[in-house]
Amino acid sequence: MKRNIIILTLVALFFTGCRKEADYFPYLGEESNLAYNSYASQFDYLWKCISMGYVFWDIEKTDWDAVYDELMPQFEALDATYKAGGDVTLDDLETLYNRALGGMVDHHMTVVIRNIHPSPNDTKTYAAFRPGQAEVATRDYFFESVYDEKVSMRAFLDGIDGQYSLAAHQTATVLSPALGDSVTYHYCLINLPDGRQIPYLWQSGASLTSILPTLGSTADAAAAAAVVDSWFTAATTLPRTKLAGIILDNRANSGGETNDINLIIGSFLNEKAVWGENRTKEGPGRFEYTAWVPTYVFPENTPYHRDLTTENIPYVVLCDINSISMGEIEPSVIKTLLPTSYIIGERTCGATGSLLPANNIDLTYGGPFGDLQKMNHYVYTSTMECKIGGINREGTGLVPDKIVNRKDYGGSFKPQLDEAIQYIQGY
Amino acid sequence: MNKRIIILFVLLLSMTTEVVNAQWAVGIKGGVNTTSVDRSNAGRIDESYSSLRGIDLGIQAHYSFNDWLAIRVDLDYMTRSHRMDRNLNIIDTLFMEYSNSYLMLPVMADFSFGGKKLRGHLLCGGFAGYWLTAHRNGVTFSVTGLYDTDEDLEFNDETQRLTAGLAAGVSLSYDINNWLGVNLDALYYYDLVSYHKGYDHLNDPRYLSTLTIDLGVYYKF
Numbered sequence: 172m173k174r175n176i177i178i179l180t181l182v183a184l185f186f187t188g189c190r191k192e193a194d195y196f197p198y199l200g201e202e203s204n205l206a207y208n209s210y211a212s213q214f215d216y217l218w219k220c221i222s223m224g225y226v227f228w229d230i231e232k233t234d235w236d237a238v239y240d241e242l243m244p245q246f247e248a249l250d251a252t253y254k255a256g257g258d259v260t261l262d263d264l265e266t267l268y269n270r271a272l273g274g275m276v277d278h279h280m281t282v283v284i285r286n287i288h289p290s291p292n293d294t295k296t297y298a299a300f301r302p303g304q305a306e307v308a309t310r311d312y313f314f315e316s317v318y319d320e321k322v323s324m325r326a327f328l329d330g331i332d333g334q335y336s337l338a339a340h341q342t343a344t345v346l347s348p349a350l351g352d353s354v355t356y357h358y359c360l361i362n363l364p365d366g367r368q369i370p371y372l373w374q375s376g377a378s379l380t381s382i383l384p385t386l387g388s389t390a391d392a393a394a395a396a397a398v399v400d401s402w403f404t405a406a407t408t409l410p411r412t413k414l415a416g417i418i419l420d421n422r423a424n425s426g427g428e429t430n431d432i433n434l435i436i437g438s439f440l441n442e443k444a445v446w447g448e449n450r451t452k453e454g455p456g457r458f459e460y461t462a463w464v465p466t467y468v469f470p471e472n473t474p475y476h477r478d479l480t481t482e483n484i485p486y487v488v489l490c491d492i493n494s495i496s497m498g499e500i501e502p503s504v505i506k507t508l509l510p511t512s513y514i515i516g517e518r519t520c521g522a523t524g525s526l527l528p529a530n531n532i533d534l535t536y537g538g539p540f541g542d543l544q545k546m547n548h549y550v551y552t553s554t555m556e557c558k559i560g561g562i563n564r565e566g567t568g569l570v571p572d573k574i575v576n577r578k579d580y581g582g583s584f585k586p587q588l589d590e591a592i593q594y595i596q597g598y
Numbered sequence: 599m600n601k602r603i604i605i606l607f608v609l610l611l612s613m614t615t616e617v618v619n620a621q622w623a624v625g626i627k628g629g630v631n632t633t634s635v636d637r638s639n640a641g642r643i644d645e646s647y648s649s650l651r652g653i654d655l656g657i658q659a660h661y662s663f664n665d666w667l668a669i670r671v672d673l674d675y676m677t678r679s680h681r682m683d684r685n686l687n688i689i690d691t692l693f694m695e696y697s698n699s700y701l702m703l704p705v706m707a708d709f710s711f712g713g714k715k716l717r718g719h720l721l722c723g724g725f726a727g728y729w730l731t732a733h734r735n736g737v738t739f740s741v742t743g744l745y746d747t748d749e750d751l752e753f754n755d756e757t758q759r760l761t762a763g764l765a766a767g768v769s770l771s772y773d774i775n776n777w778l779g780v781n782l783d784a785l786y787y788y789d790l791v792s793y794h795k796g797y798d799h800l801n802d803p804r805y806l807s808t809l810t811i812d813l814g815v816y817y818k819f
Contacts, residue, residue: 189790191803193638215799222800229754239799429741449741453694455802456794458754462747464740525741533644533686534739555741 196455199224199540200532207287207547210259211246217282217548218271224537225277226450226524226556227565228457233274235457242267253288260290261298268300276566277553278303278522279496285547297543303522306566307492312517312576317493320423321355321375327584328357328373334585335592336362345395347378350427354378356398357420360405361592367415369595370405371588372398374420377427377497379434403438407477416485416595419501422516422584426496429525430472435501436508437468438475439486444468446504447559449525452536459536463558468508479511485598487591490571491517499523500559503569507560513594516587517576519568524553623660625816627783630654633678637804644685650695652677654810658781660708668708670721675730676700678808682736691744694736702727702787704765719769725787729759756795761806763789776818783812 197219207213218239225231245267249259264284272282285297307313315323332340339360347354354376361369382395406417419435432446448463470476479486486509488502499519505512529539531554538554556563573590580586632649639645656674663669677699684692706723732751737744753759767785774780787810792803 190636190805191792191801193803194799194801196800196802219800222797236797236799451739453738456756458756461738461740462734462745462749464738464742464745464747466740466742527741534684534689534692 196223199536200529201540201546209246210249210253210264210287211243213284213287213547214243214246214267214271217284217550220540220550221552222457223455224452224532224540224550224552225275225457226452226537226553227276229460229556230563230565231276233276238271242271258290258292259286259288261286261293261295265298265300268298272300272302273305275302277524278306278520278566279524279526279551279553281549281551283541283543283549283551285543287547303520303566307520310492310518312578313492314576314578314582315493317423317425317495320491320493321425323582324373324375324423324584325355328359331357331359335359338362338368339401341398341401343391343394343398345378345382345389345391347376347381347427349381350376350378352376354382354395354427356395358398358402360401361418363415363592363596365415365596367413368405368409369415369418369592370402370409371418372402372420373422374399374424376425377431377435377501380428380430383434403434403475407438407475411482411484414484416487416598417479418487418489418588418591418595419505420489420588421494421498421502422489422491422587423493424490424495424498424501425493426498426500426522429466429497429500431497432468432501432504433470433472434475436504437470438473439477439479439509440468440470441478441481442470444508446508447500447557449555449557451534451538451555454536460556468504479509484511485595486512487594488512488514489516489587489591490514490519490569491577491587492520492568494519494569496520496522496525499564499569500557502571503559503562503564506569506572513573514569514571515573515575515590515594516571517574518570519564521564521566521568522553523557523559523564523568525555525557526551527554621660621662622819623662623779623816624819625658625779625781625814626656627658627672627674627781627812627814628653628655629783629810629812631676631678631808631810633680633806633808635680635804635806637802646683646685648681648683650679650681650697652679652697652808654812656702656812658814658816660816666710668710670704670706670708670723672702672704674700674702674704674810676702676727676808676810678806680806689739689744692737692739694734694738694747697733697735698793699730700727700761701730704785704787706765708769710771715773717771717773719771719781721769721783721785722766723764725763725765727761727763727787727789729753729757729761729793732757758791758793758795761789761791761793763787763791767810771816773818779816779818781814781816783810783814785810785812 282300289296344355357373359371445465541549543549679697704725706721709720735748769783771781787808
């Protein structure tokens with residue numbers, strides 16, 4: 172018996188060595204200078220970081236493991252070319268990284284790669300990849316890229332006085348402290364032939380939360396706050412007999428602050444409501460997520476209030492292919508929470524995941540990482556996955572109640588607005 | 599791995615002796631357990647894992663070859679639970695308790711010694727298991743603050759529901775009469791299959807180990 176126990180003990184010890192060790196995992200929040208010594212190691216590092224930190228693996232169609240198997244030999248071939256004295260250009264890198272990232276569903280995603288051995292034939296040392304924007308440009312109703320559209324939209328609104336009967340028109344552009352970018356607002360009070368009026372607001376970004384409390388702090392902020400205040404005041408105080416409906420124009424709105432939902436939607440609700448659910452990663456596994464956490468809109472956090480549902484006032488939102496992030500989340504939430512809402516325009520971009528600054532990676536295991544100043548890469552990617560009304564619209568965007576594509580009208584902004592006014596008139 | 603299984607089989611065969619007084623016993627058992635997780639800190643920050651208690655309920659079967667060697671086969675429903683705490687400088691209140699239920703099938707050689715009624719047992723062998731359900735509750739991070747969660751989890755492509763490993767322990771049995779007995783087991787389950795499948799180029803195995811203390815009663819044929 173003693174012999175048998177010794178044998179079994181040896182067998183047990185033999186098997187206890189069968190537990191495997193984990194592979195090397197990079198830390199997404201790494202801030203030290205990562206000195207890659209090869210194109211293959213750069214790709215390996217980024218592939219692993221995206222495998223761990225990307226938040227859309229549950230809906231992603233890219234086979235990330237097949238990407239590695241296919242492309243790693245080709246990055247190794249680039250290393251061989253360089254070692255043999257050859258030149259590796261940004262074009263070479265772009266070809267491979269476009270194949271890796273080209274199908275990614277994250278429509279916020281931008282990956283910037285520095286050529287670790289800059290080519291004398293290139294005028295710059297890095298290349299940027301934006302798979303979401305590349306996908307948007309392939310849609311059959313695509314008309315203009317976002318920054319061109321902002322310019323065109325401003326020109327359209329600058330000349331709006333001659334096209335509609337307006338009781339008021341104010342505009343202001345302000346440098347948003349939250350976005351680090353300028354945001355333009357246009358407020359119009361549109362007169363209808365029957366004497367009723369429609370308060371209209373265009374916002375090129377979502378930054379009301381930052382701008383309204385800074386009323387008076389700078390001339391720009393005060394002017395922008397006054398424009399926004401005019402729209403809210405008209406929308407919430409005009410007598411019902413005078414108010415035909417309200418229009419929020421989110422075309423070419425490239426997004427911004429999540430808390431704007433309290434103003435844009437909360438001002439027209441009676442009580443706190445769930446506007447959506449968000450979740451982040453919870454670990455390095457592709458499917459390690461936190462729970463879906465409900466996120467609320469708080470009507471009490473806004474100085475304006477009118478119950479549009481009870482008064483049966485139509486709330487029309489204009490959106491288009493360049494309504495991005497909060498620019499499309501807002502109409503999605505309005506559509507979900509306000510029965511009198513109506514969405515007109517184009518299917519939106521589909522960049523619905525929220526982002527947090529990179530210093531939140533310790534908590535979220537995902538989101539933007541890297542730093543082009545300190546490292547050879549920067550990856551701008553969503554921190555959170557978002558569902559509104561139970562629907563995850565990442566990559567697909569919001570489909571309006573009434574589709575009116577600018578492309579069908581030579582790019583004019585007017586038909587979508589005309590459709591909104593007609594809808595309200597006939598409501 | 600195949601080689602190891604063959605070696606194990608040959609060694610077990612070498613221990614068999616002439617079967618005399620073969621006897622069956624079957625019974626039920628129940629008790630408590632504690633489960634720990636063995637995983638690296640790969641890609642993670644300030645996480646610590648600790649054991650949580652679970653329960654065992656099952657049936658047991660013994661087949662005696664002689665007065666010192668038997669084979670023991672159990673079928674257990676077992677909750678194998680553990681806790682993860684985040685110890686970040688900014689937030690130290692995040693935690694999650696994972697409660698997983700498994701169906702476990704240990705098959706062990708049972709070496710016994712002692713008197714006629716009161717006997718000690720050394721048990722060693724292996725087990726196969728199947729992950730039945732997953733549940734978690736705790737406090738997680740959200741964009742609007744901390745959030746209490748309590749939910750069943752769905753299995754996904756990373757989940758390895760089948761497991762296997764080593765099972766070993768000690769037991770004390772007492773034959774009340776010729777047909778009824780009770781036993782007290784302390785068994786250790788050492789998983790050799792990660793419950794996370796991992797990937798070819800990014801493998802992150804995580805293993806469970808469970809210590810069970812069970813009280814059983816058996817009927818001898």
